[in-house]
Amino acid sequence: TLFSRVLPRRSIGRGCSTTLLSGRRNLSARDRLFRVSEEVQDALATGKPVVALETTIYTHGFPYPENVALSSHLESLVRVNGGVPATIGILNGKALVGMSPEEIIQLVSTTGDDNTWKISRRDLGFIGGLGLRGQKLHGGTTIAGTMILAHLAGIKIFATGGLGGVHRGGENSLDISADLTELGRTPVTLISSGCKSFLDIPRTLEYLETQGVGVGTFADGRAGSVDFPAFFSRDSGVPSPKVILDEADAAAIVYAQSQFPIHSGLLFANPVPEHSSIPRDELDSIINQAVAEADEKGIGGNANTPYILRRIRELSDGASVEANRALICANVIRGTKVAVELAKLER
Ligand code: PSU
Ligand code: MN
Numbered sequence: 001t002l003f004s005r006v007l008p009r010r011s012i013g014r015g016c017s018t019t020l021l022s023g024r025r026n027l028s029a030r031d032r033l034f035r036v037s038e039e040v041q042d043a044l045a046t047g048k049p050v051v052a053l054e055t056t057i058y059t060h061g062f063p064y065p066e067n068v069a070l071s072s073h074l075e076s077l078v079r080v081n082g083g084v085p086a087t088i089g090i091l092n093g094k095a096l097v098g099m100s101p102e103e104i105i106q107l108v109s110t111t112g113d114d115n116t117w118k119i120s121r122r123d124l125g126f127i128g129g130l131g132l133r134g135q136k137l138h139g140g141t142t143i144a145g146t147m148i149l150a151h152l153a154g155i156k157i158f159a160t161g162g163l164g165g166v167h168r169g170g171e172n173s174l175d176i177s178a179d180l181t182e183l184g185r186t187p188v189t190l191i192s193s194g195c196k197s198f199l200d201i202p203r204t205l206e207y208l209e210t211q212g213v214g215v216g217t218f219a220d221g222r223a224g225s226v227d228f229p230a231f232f233s234r235d236s237g238v239p240s241p242k243v244i245l246d247e248a249d250a251a252a253i254v255y256a257q258s259q260f261p262i263h264s265g266l267l268f269a270n271p272v273p274e275h276s277s278i279p280r281d282e283l284d285s286i287i288n289q290a291v292a293e294a295d296e297k298g299i300g301g302n303a304n305t306p307y308i309l310r311r312i313r314e315l316s317d318g319a320s321v322e323a324n325r326a327l328i329c330a331n332v333i334r335g336t337k338v339a340v341e342l343a344k345l346e347r
Contacts, residue, residue: 008236016270022332029235032129037098044154049339049346050095051078052150052158052188052333055223058108059140059162060118060246060306062140070103072106072334081336086155088146088218093131097221107168110138118302119145122180138160143190144182147265151186156254157342158190159335161328162231163267164305165195165204168291176207183265184211189254193327194229194269195306196309197280198287201238203232208267209241213255216250217269218334227271230324232278234271244268247334267280268333276326278319 002210034042043050053074058067058273071087078085087099089107096103116125119139127137141149143163150158158239183190194217195204205228208215217226217240226243230236244250250268271277290311294300299307312320 003227017068024256026167029132032094034095034133034149034152035097036295037086037096037100039084040086040098040153040155048156049083049336049343050086051083052146053078053085053087053332054120054141054146054158054160055099055104055107056140056142056145057161057328058104059089059111060115062111062308064111065121066108067111068105070105070328070344071108074328077329077332078336080159081333082340083336086150086153088141088149090117090127090137090141090307092136094128095124095128095141095149097149097155102271106221107138107140110318113138118142118306121145121148121182122178122300124148143179143192144177145189147182147186147188150188152200155333156187156258157339158188159332160190160192161324161331163190163195163204164218165201166207167197167304168198170203170212173300175304177305180207180211180213183208183213185257185263186265186332187263189250189266189268189338191268191331191338193231193272193331196231196287196308196312197236198234198282198291198312201228201236205238205241212262212264214242214253214264214266214268215269216244216345217238217271218250219243220271221243227288228234229269229271229282231327232272232320234274234277235280237280245278247337248341249343250338254338254342268334268338270327270331272327273330274321276323278323283316283320284314286312289315298303316317 028302075085086097088097116138120142121144127139164179167175170176225239227235228238228240294307
């Protein structure tokens with residue numbers, strides 16, 4: 001099984017007379033914590049391109065039932081581009097890699113529910129452990145949470161919309177998304193449209209550099225220096241550390257890095273499609289208002305990002321939703337093409 005690959009059975013309880021018994025008991029507990037779908041297991045075993053998809057965007061981003069439609073659209077985009085989707089999330093305390101359509105609906109219909117958590121690295125042990133104790137908690141996994149589960153299953157490529165980052169004022173509050181440290185320690189490649197400008201983009205890039213995370217932005221025909229994108233806008237005023245040409249370059253970089261003893265991830269930024277982009281200054285006042293409200297109301301910690309995302313959606317009267325959808329779709333297509341190229345290199 002997958003677990004025996006990640007954590008060899010023979011290492012469990014080695015050298016003690018109750019080895020077999022306690023080993024078996026642990027194994028069944030572990031099987032209750034984590035499952036990889038048969039389709040994803042088979043795809044990984046036969047070298048097919050697999051693309052991980054996160055679920056916090058559904059549970060703490062898009063409202064129900066639009067999130068259901070988006071999830072099935074993203075999965076079909078992976079398939080028509082030659083990949084196998086692995087939507088990752090937590091149902092009844094169990095981490096699922098490769099959720100079925102029914103499981104996705106069950107999870108994302110709980111949007112806004114107190115029993116549906118936002119699962120980052122720090123939360124996985126809690127939701128799993130409480131699940132073993134009989135609590136029925138669900139979770140949308142963030143980029144950090146999704147990377148851990150993708151890596152556990154052996155998935156290398158992950159596509160989503162926006163990355164967490166260093167928040168404005170983060171040099172005092174220390175509000176720095178665990179997405180950044182995860183990229184520093186887990187060898188998964190993320191394709192996203194950069195960070196929303198409610199974050200501090202220059203500090204976010206500095207932090208990624210410190211974490212040893214390679215960051216490249218797709219050039220899309222642009223010559224010379226290219227900005228690291230600001231989610232709704234192609235430009236942020238901050239140059240990308242590296243520029244990459246196409247998916248084949250991206251895959252070669254992933255492959256090359258995997259041959260060195262480097263266990264950090266990679267970040268490939270895919271700017272929002274031109275026709276869907278929103279000029280930087282147009283959203284600035286809305287974003288400033290959302291950030292100020294969160295400050296006034298004292299909404300910090302892991303509630304801060306979802307609050308700001310919701311207020312941007314409300315205040316922009318849905319204008320941001322079209323851009324959001326367009327860029328996620330473009331990232332999933334790009335991510336799948338990177339996974340297809342990587343599968344060729346690994347053959
Ligand atoms: N930024 C976005 N859209 C999102 C998120 C961030 O523009 O959906 C979600 C992602 O799941 C990301 C998480 O991993 O929020 C980061 O939350 P935090 O800042 O609390 O680490
Ligand atoms: Mn935070």
